[in-house]
Amino acid sequence: NAGVTQTPKFQVLKTGQSMTLQCAQDMNHNSMYWYRQDPGMGLRLIYYSASEGTTDKGEVPNGYNVSRLNKREFSLRLESAAPSQTSVYFCASSEFRGLGYTFGSGTRLTVV
Amino acid sequence: GENVEQHPSTLSVQEGDSAVIKCTYSDSASNYFPWYKQELGKRPQLIIDIRSNVGEKKDQRIAVTLNKTAKHFSLHITETQPEDSAVYFCAVYGGSQGNLIFGKGTKLSVKP
Numbered sequence: 001n002a003g004v005t006q007t008p009k010f011q012v013l014k015t016g017q018s019m020t021l022q023c024a025q026d027m028n029h030n031s032m033y034w035y036r037q038d039p040g041m042g043l044r045l046i047y048y049s050a051s052e053g054t055t056d057k058g059e060v061p062n063g064y065n066v067s068r069l070n071k072r073e074f075s076l077r078l079e080s081a082a083p084s085q086t087s088v089y090f091c092a093s094s095e096f097r098g099l100g101y102t103f104g105s106g107t108r109l110t111v112v
Numbered sequence: 113g114e115n116v117e118q119h120p121s122t123l124s125v126q127e128g129d130s131a132v133i134k135c136t137y138s139d140s141a142s143n144y145f146p147w148y149k150q151e152l153g154k155r156p157q158l159i160i161d162i163r164s165n166v167g168e169k170k171d172q173r174i175a176v177t178l179n180k181t182a183k184h185f186s187l188h189i190t191e192t193q194p195e196d197s198a199v200y201f202c203a204v205y206g207g208s209q210g211n212l213i214f215g216k217g218t219k220l221s222v223k224p
Contacts, residue, residue: 042201042214105155
């Protein structure tokens, strides 16, 4: 099993460009999450999907949108990238909300 | 909302020594407390967790203790080895927050 797969692994964007980060899990998990990780800030929740068909804002949602395409896939979109969005982004999934997270390998995004 | 504080932010020990990382939380209704290990450039991975009805849990060289009255829990690593060098995150779930709330992390360095 692949677990949680994120693409791309690395990306450089210019300010104002848009992009979508893809995440897919093959564990039949109900809940999926997007986090960003910045030095000294830990892991901060951007958006989450408690179950297929639902999405909700986390701690730092501004500048992002998400889509829960189906039970397996949860994408994160940056409509107009800003340098403040330079970060490492992790997707995660869990069978039940809040419990037993499995993380993807991360996307290192640089906005110049 | 829930507030999770993690100390220390950095910890350096000699190989073979013990390491202790402590987290405090604010919501007394929180009931699940996992610890994640993140090696350099890798994804966070769950290493041990504890629920509120248990005071201590061990898994080989690692253990977690929970003091619900004082609202703190700690990760204990004994006989540290260089491969224990990583960033460790505590997290809290339950109460008013429906998702895991992470501490800001502790960078552990084990010197050979």
